[in-house]
Amino acid sequence: xxxxxxxxxxxxxxxxxxxxxxxxxxxxxxxxxxxxxxxxxxxxxxxxxxxxxxxxxxxxxxxxxxxxxxxxxxxxxxxxxxxxxxxxxxxxxxxxxxxxxxxxxxxxxxxxxxxxxxxxxxxxxxxxxxxxxxxxxxxxxxxxxxxxxxxxxxxxxxxxxxxxxxxxxxxxxxxxxxxxxxxxxxxxxxxxxxxxxxxxxxxxxxxxxxxxxxxxxxxxxxxxxxxxxxxxxxxxxxxxxxxxxxxxxxxxxxxxxxxxxxxxxxxxxxxxxxxxxxxxxxxxxxxxxxxxxxxxxxxxxxxxxxxxxxxxxxxxxxxxxxxxxxxxxxxxxxxxxxxxxxxxxxxxxxxxxxxxxxxxxxxxxxxxxxxxxxxxxxxxxxxxxxxxxxxxxxxxxxxxxxxxxxxxxxxxxxxxxxxxxxxxxxxx
Numbered sequence: 001x002x003x004x005x006x007x008x009x010x011x012x013x014x015x016x017x018x019x020x021x022x023x024x025x026x027x028x029x030x031x032x033x034x035x036x037x038x039x040x041x042x043x044x045x046x047x048x049x050x051x052x053x054x055x056x057x058x059x060x061x062x063x064x065x066x067x068x069x070x071x072x073x074x075x076x077x078x079x080x081x082x083x084x085x086x087x088x089x090x091x092x093x094x095x096x097x098x099x100x101x102x103x104x105x106x107x108x109x110x111x112x113x114x115x116x117x118x119x120x121x122x123x124x125x126x127x128x129x130x131x132x133x134x135x136x137x138x139x140x141x142x143x144x145x146x147x148x149x150x151x152x153x154x155x156x157x158x159x160x161x162x163x164x165x166x167x168x169x170x171x172x173x174x175x176x177x178x179x180x181x182x183x184x185x186x187x188x189x190x191x192x193x194x195x196x197x198x199x200x201x202x203x204x205x206x207x208x209x210x211x212x213x214x215x216x217x218x219x220x221x222x223x224x225x226x227x228x229x230x231x232x233x234x235x236x237x238x239x240x241x242x243x244x245x246x247x248x249x250x251x252x253x254x255x256x257x258x259x260x261x262x263x264x265x266x267x268x269x270x271x272x273x274x275x276x277x278x279x280x281x282x283x284x285x286x287x288x289x290x291x292x293x294x295x296x297x298x299x300x301x302x303x304x305x306x307x308x309x310x311x312x313x314x315x316x317x318x319x320x321x322x323x324x325x326x327x328x329x330x331x332x333x334x335x336x337x338x339x340x341x342x343x344x345x346x347x348x349x350x351x352x353x354x355x356x357x358x359x360x361x362x363x364x365x366x367x368x369x370x371x372x373x374x375x376x377x378x379x380x381x382x383x384x385x386x387x388x389x390x391x392x393x394x395x396x397x398x399x400x401x402x403x404x405x406x407x408x409x410x411x412x413x414x415x416x417x418x419x420x421x422x423x424x425x426x427x428x
Contacts, residue, residue, distance in 0.1 A: 162212065
């Protein structure tokens with residue numbers, strides 16, 4: 001499968017689920033997981049409303065069938081059927097008639113972008129409302145309006161999806177994405193698509209680590225998963241929250257709370273070696289689900305992989321974050337960078353030099369060229385010497401790369417050659 005094709009396939013998955021009205025609970029979230037499940041063997045979990053999860057409680061389940069505002073002529077001037085962003089997400093049901101003055105406090109728009117519909121939520125305080133383009137708001141006449149939100153907010157379940165691809169080790173790499181937004185493409189159908197296709201790729205070949213993929217509602221989903229899986233958390237050795245990976249901005253990585261975790265160093269190395277413009281951000285307790293995984297009671301080595309960070313592009317949380325805003329080439333680029341990160345994590349091992357007293361004679365083992373001046377050969381020989389010198393059981397291959405400034409793949413090949421000649425032994 002070519003890189004170009006993978007970007008198109010990811011975009012096609014996004015297009016398939018884009019019309020669905022998702023929220024942190026409800027049938028829209030379930031329908032979205034079913035689309036993922038058609039591509040990977042996803043396990044779906046249901047957690048009842050009212051379940052305590054640390055300092056939080058699993059909320060009531062929200063579902064919506066229709067919503068509108070009708071003018072005095074009976075015409076829908078705001079119509080949920082045209083855009084599911086028109087309803088304040090998690091609005092309780094209402095059917096009433098109101099004059100414009102009483103309706104306006106329930107209306108949300110973006111004066112700075114008068115043709116865009118904002119995305120707004122009220123998950124944990126019962127409040128109804130509508131979102132509309134500012135030009136729509138300005139066009140409303142001073143008259144009475146019929147208001148209807150045909151929704152339910154009642155005890156049900158919080159749903160999330162999980163896929164575990166077992167490897168040679170019980171040590172895990174966590175890949176997490178939020179899948180709770182309605183028709184927003186970059187935030188975060190792009191993350192959902194990337195996680196889905198990474199999971200599919202992991203399932204195609206053997207791997208050292210086990211990989212755990214989570215498709216969760218934002219914030220409450222990671223809190224719920226952590227509360228239900230405290231006994232599994234110790235297995236997580238590296239992790240990425242994936243979000244906003246389809247826009248045309250430069251690749252950006254937000255480090256884990258630890259700041260020097262292996263995942264932080266690996267992503268920084270991959271982005272640096274790509275030769276592309278990129279940005280590395282320090283940890284902040286604001287953002288996506290990395291702030292739950294990195295909370296001090298867990299302090300997991302989980303960073304956030306994205307392109308333009310949330311809030312730094314005007315289309316964020318508006319109707320302009322549509323399928324046209326996300327480009328297949330950007331999805332494919334993000335996919336390839338994540339594969340490179342996973343490959344480096346898989347290949348980053350620690351060895352002990354079995355012949356540590358002075359350099360071993362590499363020539364008699366066929367590892368040293370007898371004729372000098374060949375650039376590629378000299379680089380490989382230098383890589384051999386770096387690996388021998390720093391393989392004291394305390395330095396990983398990534399440590400050696402950072403010390404030497406040498407390409408990781410060259411260092412890995414040098415290590416493989418030395419293992420074949422019984423000069424190195426991997427430390428478990």
